[in-house]
Amino acid sequence: MAILIHPLHPTFAGEVSGADLRAPMSKEDVVAIEAGMDRYAVLVFRNQRISDDEQMAFTRNFGEIEHARGGNITKDDEFRLQQGMIDVSNLDQRGQPFDRNDRRRMFNLGNRLWHSDSSYRAVPAKYSLLSARIVAASGGNTEFADMRAAYDALDADLRAAIEDLICEHSLLYSRGSMGFTEFTAAERAMFRPVRQSLVRTHPVTGRKSLYLSSHIGAIVGWPVPEARDLIRDLIEHATQRAFVYAHVWQQYDFVIWDNRQTMHRVRRFDESQPRDMRRTTVAGDAMTAAQAPAEA
Ligand SMILES: [Fe+2]
Numbered sequence: 001m002a003i004l005i006h007p008l009h010p011t012f013a014g015e016v017s018g019a020d021l022r023a024p025m026s027k028e029d030v031v032a033i034e035a036g037m038d039r040y041a042v043l044v045f046r047n048q049r050i051s052d053d054e055q056m057a058f059t060r061n062f063g064e065i066e067h068a069r070g071g072n073i074t075k076d077d078e079f080r081l082q083q084g085m086i087d088v089s090n091l092d093q094r095g096q097p098f099d100r101n102d103r104r105r106m107f108n109l110g111n112r113l114w115h116s117d118s119s120y121r122a123v124p125a126k127y128s129l130l131s132a133r134i135v136a137a138s139g140g141n142t143e144f145a146d147m148r149a150a151y152d153a154l155d156a157d158l159r160a161a162i163e164d165l166i167c168e169h170s171l172l173y174s175r176g177s178m179g180f181t182e183f184t185a186a187e188r189a190m191f192r193p194v195r196q197s198l199v200r201t202h203p204v205t206g207r208k209s210l211y212l213s214s215h216i217g218a219i220v221g222w223p224v225p226e227a228r229d230l231i232r233d234l235i236e237h238a239t240q241r242a243f244v245y246a247h248v249w250q251q252y253d254f255v256i257w258d259n260r261q262t263m264h265r266v267r268r269f270d271e272s273q274p275r276d277m278r279r280t281t282v283a284g285d286a287m288t289a290a291q292a293p294a295e296a
Contacts, residue, residue, distance in 0.1 A: 003032040005040065012146040012262070013245040014040035021045060021254055022054045030061045033256075037127065038204045041261040042144045042245060048254040050131055052278065056084050059129050059280040066118060066125055066283035070190050071171070073107050073183075086279040088130070090271050097271055110174045111266050113214035114145065114239055116259045117281060120169045120215045122194045122291055125259045127282040134276035135249040140269030142255070143246045144262050147209035150238035151199065154210075159199075166220040166289045167231070168193040173217030195220065197288040200260055209261050210238055211288065238263065260284070 005014040014036060019029065036043050050058070059065055065084050080093045088111065090097050098105035118125035130142070151159070170193040172183065183191070198219075200211045212235050219227035247255060257264060269275055 003029055003036070005036045005043070007040070008042075008044065009146075009245040011149040011243065012040050013042040013044070013144060013247075015044045015046070019045055021048045021058045022050050025058070025061050034062065037256060037258050038202065041146060041148070042247075042255065042257045044247065045254040045256075046250065047252050048131065049252045050254060052082060052085050055129065055131055055278065055280055059127075059282060062127055063282040063285070066121075066281040068281075070121070071118065072104075073187060074104055078104070081278060084280065086281060088279050089134075089274065089276045091274055091276060095274070097274060100271075105271075106180050107175060110171070110178060110180070110214070112268070113174055113177070114212070114235055114263045114265045115174060115215055116211065116213045116263050117279075118259065118284075119196060119211070119213040120171050120174075120191065120194060122287050123284050124196065124288065125281045126284045127256050127258055129254065129256045129280045129282070131278045132249045132251055132253045132255075132276075133278060134274050135251050135253075136269035136275045137273065138269065139267055140275055141246050141248050141267045142264055143244050143267065144257060144264045145239045146243045146245075147212065147238060147261055147263060148202075148207045149243050150234075151208050151210045153243075154237070162198050162230075162234075165198040166195050167198050167211075167216045167227075168218040168220065169196050169213055169215035170194070170217060171215060174214040176217070177214065193217065195287075195289040195291055200288055202261060207261075210234060211260070212238055212263055235263075 003016060003018045005016050007014050068086055078093050080091060081087045092098055117128045171191040196211055198211055199208055201208050216231050218224055
């Protein structure tokens, strides 16, 4: 069956028909989806009643699955899902919604800030793939922002001023901005900041985009308050409604986004009810900037 893509927004995001993600994909279909990702940066597939194993197999069509290590505070015996699956539900390992003060819940609330997945890793993620197993009765939309359109809309002076800037990204910064600051020494070491270019160029299309994320807490060589002022200003610019597609989840929706070209955030929902969302992540293949020399 031929894959067709119908645009959902003037600059990005498309809805795909003609694909069953549970079945092995033909080479042509994988190429068509990758081409769709290059153009739309967010692709929506409806009615994909997929299992975890099928989701991981589908994900491998686009590259290696990223290791979850170093990206959360969940302890080894607290995982609900198998390795390779990222649990972005509101559920503990027994399948119950987290208590209000559960540390994991408070940490996960950082997903409500605009971000790009794994921008806190030296080699950041390529795609994220999210399967909606149980959706919220209301709320819980995921919003996406087109970082190419946001870049294109900057004036020439600002574009020139930011061209070569390098930012420091860490989960300590995004969580810290929400008042979640109680980290163990091991967590602080795990969440050590990494460096990323502020402007990225897409390897296939050559389009430039803003590589923004709430994980940013500093710009190399800049005073911190000045850096945070610029980053706030850029995030405000990049997330104006003209650049945003808000996805209203239906059960068994499957959404893929390109973290190199978009930011996203989840909106509030009733957390007393289960919202079971399961992510896989395609690892990126390169750093965007040289890392800081290791401390002595
Ligand atoms: Fe995310």
